[in-house]
Amino acid sequence: xxxxxxxxxxxxxxxxxxxxxxxxxxxxxxxxxxxxxxxxxxxxxxxxxxxxxxxxxxxxxxxxxxxxxxxxxxxxxxxxxxxxxxxxxxxxxxxxxxxxxxxxxxxxxxxxxxxxxxxxxxxxxxxxxxxxxxxxxxxxxxxxxxxxxxxxxxxxxxxxxxxxxxxxxxxxxxxxxxxxx
Numbered sequence: 001x002x003x004x005x006x007x008x009x010x011x012x013x014x015x016x017x018x019x020x021x022x023x024x025x026x027x028x029x030x031x032x033x034x035x036x037x038x039x040x041x042x043x044x045x046x047x048x049x050x051x052x053x054x055x056x057x058x059x060x061x062x063x064x065x066x067x068x069x070x071x072x073x074x075x076x077x078x079x080x081x082x083x084x085x086x087x088x089x090x091x092x093x094x095x096x097x098x099x100x101x102x103x104x105x106x107x108x109x110x111x112x113x114x115x116x117x118x119x120x121x122x123x124x125x126x127x128x129x130x131x132x133x134x135x136x137x138x139x140x141x142x143x144x145x146x147x148x149x150x151x152x153x154x155x156x157x158x159x160x161x162x163x164x165x166x167x168x169x170x171x172x173x174x175x176x177x178x179x180x181x
Contacts, residue, residue: 001022001023001024001027001046001047001048001049001054001057002023002024002048002049002050002053002054003024003025003026003027003050003053003054004049004050004053004089004095005128006090006091006092006095006128007024007049007050007089007095007099007128008024008025008128009096009126009127009128009129010049010095010096010098010099010100010126010127010128011023011024011047011049011099012024013099013100013103013121013125013126014047014099014100014102014103014126017103017107017121018103018106018107021041021043023039023041027054027056027057029056029060030060031057031060032057032060032061032063032064032066033060033063033064042064043066044066045066045067045068045069046061046066046067046068046069047068047069047070047102048068048069048070048071048081049070049071049089049095050070050071050073050076050089050090051070051072051076051077051078051079051080051081052075052076052077055077058070058079058080058081059080061080062080067082067083068080068081068082068083069081069082069083069084069085070083070084070085071085071087071089071095071098072084072085072086072087072089073086073087073088073089073090076089085098092127092128093127095126095128096123096124096126096127096128097123097126099126100121100123100126103121103126104119104121107119
């Protein structure tokens with residue numbers, strides 16, 4: 001569970017790689033306690049990215065006797081948290097790395113992957129990517145490509161100009177050589 005935007009891709013990848021249910025975005029009150037809601041869940045364990053932002057989830061979990069694991073920074077409240085994992089839960093890269101390590105450890109405990117081999121799923125897939133930043137990068141790349149094309153054309157024009165001068169010199173030498181004979 002995470003309402004933090006930076007962690008939603010990480011929890012999505014964690015859920016898909018381990019087979020766990022994931023809930024990103026706003027927590028609907030009553031998700032754990034009211035079976036009449038559309039998003040009613042009965043998990044055996046809850047992993048929370050930020051106990052401060054996801055406090056409603058932490059309030060509901062003890063009512064249903066669900067243990068809670070949370071990534072906790074130094075300023076995170078530990079009310080209703082059963083296991084606190086000390087981590088930077090505000091950094092994009094830190095969140096991605098923590099969920100990648102958790103997913104890998106879960107799969108290793110299940111025996112699905114071995115401890116002595118590398119996991120083929122890279123940590124980069126767990127990292128948040130800003131869609132606006134991607135658009136800005138593609139615009140910058142397009143501008144750089146245009147500049148490179150203009151530079152290539154200028155170099156090509158210069159080479160053609162130099163080739164043309166060399167041909168004129170060769171023609172002048174040939175004509176000059178023919179008149180002397």
